[in-house]
Amino acid sequence: MKVLVPVKRVIDFNVKVRVKADQTGVDLANVKMSMNPFDEIAVEEAIRLKEKGKAGEIIAVSIGPAQASETIRTALAMGADRGILVKADGDVEPLAVAKILKAICEAEKPGLVILGKQAIDDDSNQTGQMLAALLGWPQGTFAHKLDITDSAATVEREIDGGLQTVEIKLPAIVTTDLRLNEPRYASLPNIMKAKKKPIDEKTPADYGVDVTPRLKVLKVTEPPKRQAGVKVKSGTELVDKLKEIGAI
Amino acid sequence: MASLVVAEHDNRTLKDSTAKTVTAAAQISTPVHVLVAGQNCDAVAQAAAKLAGVEKVLVADDAQYAHMVAEPMEALILSLADKYDAILAPATTNGKNYLPRVAARLDVPQISEILKVVSPDTFERPIYAGNAIQTVQAPAGKKVITVRTTAFKAAGATGNAAIEKIAAAADPGISKFAGEELSKSERPELTSAKIVVSGGRGMGSGENFKLLEQLADKLHAAVGASRAAVDAGFVPNDYQVGQTGKVVAPELYIAVGISGAIQHLAGMKDSKVIAAINKDEEAPIFQIADFGLVADLFKAVPEMVQELTRLGY
Numbered sequence A: 001m002k003v004l005v006p007v008k009r010v011i012d013f014n015v016k017v018r019v020k021a022d023q024t025g026v027d028l029a030n031v032k033m034s035m036n037p038f039d040e041i042a043v044e045e046a047i048r049l050k051e052k053g054k055a056g057e058i059i060a061v062s063i064g065p066a067q068a069s070e071t072i073r074t075a076l077a078m079g080a081d082r083g084i085l086v087k088a089d090g091d092v093e094p095l096a097v098a099k100i101l102k103a104i105c106e107a108e109k110p111g112l113v114i115l116g117k118q119a120i121d122d123d124s125n126q127t128g129q130m131l132a133a134l135l136g137w138p139q140g141t142f143a144h145k146l147d148i149t150d151s152a153a154t155v156e157r158e159i160d161g162g163l164q165t166v167e168i169k170l171p172a173i174v175t176t177d178l179r180l181n182e183p184r185y186a187s188l189p190n191i192m193k194a195k196k197k198p199i200d201e202k203t204p205a206d207y208g209v210d211v212t213p214r215l216k217v218l219k220v221t222e223p224p225k226r227q228a229g230v231k232v233k234s235g236t237e238l239v240d241k242l243k244e245i246g247a248i
Numbered sequence B: 001m002a003s004l005v006v007a008e009h010d011n012r013t014l015k016d017s018t019a020k021t022v023t024a025a026a027q028i029s030t031p032v033h034v035l036v037a038g039q040n041c042d043a044v045a046q047a048a049a050k051l052a053g054v055e056k057v058l059v060a061d062d063a064q065y066a067h068m069v070a071e072p073m074e075a076l077i078l079s080l081a082d083k084y085d086a087i088l089a090p091a092t093t094n095g096k097n098y099l100p101r102v103a104a105r106l107d108v109p110q111i112s113e114i115l116k117v118v119s120p121d122t123f124e125r126p127i128y129a130g131n132a133i134q135t136v137q138a139p140a141g142k143k144v145i146t147v148r149t150t151a152f153k154a155a156g157a158t159g160n161a162a163i164e165k166i167a168a169a170a171d172p173g174i175s176k177f178a179g180e181e182l183s184k185s186e187r188p189e190l191t192s193a194k195i196v197v198s199g200g201r202g203m204g205s206g207e208n209f210k211l212l213e214q215l216a217d218k219l220h221a222a223v224g225a226s227r228a229a230v231d232a233g234f235v236p237n238d239y240q241v242g243q244t245g246k247v248v249a250p251e252l253y254i255a256v257g258i259s260g261a262i263q264h265l266a267g268m269k270d271s272k273v274i275a276a277i278n279k280d281e282e283a284p285i286f287q288i289a290d291f292g293l294v295a296d297l298f299k300a301v302p303e304m305v306q307e308l309t310r311l312g313y
């Protein structure tokens, strides 16, 4: 069974983003970029399935600028087998990403697609679900634990009230949550090996998908800022102060 | 035309997040209808009918909706979509699960976690863990929206809507609910509590969370946590507050042994009053705390409990 893993290039989670003065977006110049952390978890899960003999080839896909090939290389260094880079500049909305992924699924026929639950830049939390719907496949989102048989997946999911388990038929979509696994670091030999693994270059047009944004971003602004308040000296004083202002 | 709000509930009680989503919906398109999809969910339908501004409650009572599994929910909502120009759900793990499927099938973008309705086609939403706010205009056509409920007031309970039973849609038959393990707690729910007490890695162990629970019990507060505390296994996953966990905005948030990473702040910085206890005076949490206490939490929290007891809490 092939496994497809879409990986997005995003601002590194440690970077404190700054909104541009002209309100057109956030400043991406000279900012460290990395693989979306949830996608690292997705790559790791695919590799573990392969190690357990439950998955065959692992294909990492990224839709983005030329530099997104670095993100694919990271996945290849972790253990993915080959990559597909769909070159597109500017923001590609989740629906367009899902349409491109759908076309790739139709060509590659994976048994499973593992995505991150959320890209930490747009915070959309949509792409996996949209892909599932476009393909008419079931989904196990926010996965905490994943078990695969030949024809089905059992997915334990992180939900607001605790954990929920669903059984879904394959082929299926899974999106990762933080506790699914701890992604490995790529070893130096594997980083070297990854340089020889193939990456196919495509464009959205190759898949017949129009990536023109549907949503119009009118502006991007800074949220209201909070100021630091006062320091107190003890737990006793903290309670007294909270009582004084009527917070308790 | 009208807007449709998909109700959040557990078949017995209607969640507050529904009332807040109704408020957002009323600013986009009226009349507002509420869809209650569940099993043996009469009480939920009754409660939804009382929400101010709701004209009609549609009830699909069928086993396939008992746990809001995404694929049957998609089919049901799509069967109704023709009649609405906006479809909304609260940005809970349920709403986030089924609603993007609906958007994709309608071939429209979903607008996730709106904070504000600027006009019926223009919305504010957070990006980059709330470090930037995007104002987006949706194209003509149906709007599919999840709502960050901390940003909207709940509709009151003064309404009297009609309740209409509707037929279930055919179950796509590709998925099924297979069990759940829900956290049991006598305390208020994290997302609707007036006071939240959260612990981080500084708590050191799950056992030590008892200390926070004592404080929470005095204050009738909910207990939350940072990702580090959840990853370390101190508390279950549903305690996580943050960018990729729950978003809370209580009257008072007390952060204990939490450093204040941007991903954590994303989930609590809209709280009315923030208090923080941390032994490191450089901890970023102090930059946003109204009251900061640089101290060992194992000394400070018992002091708080003692003072509350003295004050008769």
Ligand SMILES: Cc1cc2nc3c(=O)[nH]c(=O)nc-3n(C[C@H](O)[C@H](O)[C@H](O)COP(=O)(O)OP(=O)(O)OC[C@H]3O[C@@H](n4cnc5c(N)ncnc54)[C@H](O)[C@@H]3O)c2cc1C
Pocket (backbone or CB within 6 Å): A013, A037, A038, A120, B199, B200, B201, B202, B203, B225, B226, B227, B228, B229, B240, B241, B242, B243, B244, B245, B246, B256, B257, B258, B259, B260, B261, B262, B263, B264, B267, B277, B278, B279, B280, B283, B295, B296, B297, B298
């Ligand atoms: C993709 C992604 C998503 C994430 N999502 C979230 C999220 O939703 N929510 C979230 O919280 N985090 C999230 N994080 C993690 C986040 O980046 C931080 O790692 C996390 O919030 C740190 O938790 P913490 O403050 O408990 O731990 P630490 O940063 O380790 O801080 C512990 C604090 O406790 C203090 N302390 C220790 N002992 C004591 C004591 N005895 N008395 C007083 N103070 C003490 C220390 O001084 C320190 O400041 C996410 C990260 C990623 C990459």
Ligand SMILES: Nc1ncnc2c1ncn2[C@@H]1O[C@H](COP(=O)(O)O)[C@@H](O)[C@H]1O
Pocket (backbone or CB within 6 Å): A006, A007, A008, A009, A036, A038, A039, A042, A061, A062, A063, A064, A092, A094, A097, A114, A115, A116, A117, A118, A119, A120, A122, A123, A124, A125, A126, A127, A128
């Ligand atoms: N441009 C992209 N290229 C590859 N994968 C993507 C892209 N955008 C989104 N994804 C995948 O979809 C997931 C959810 O993204 P989002 O719906 O934008 O929050 C990510 O974690 C990725 O796995």
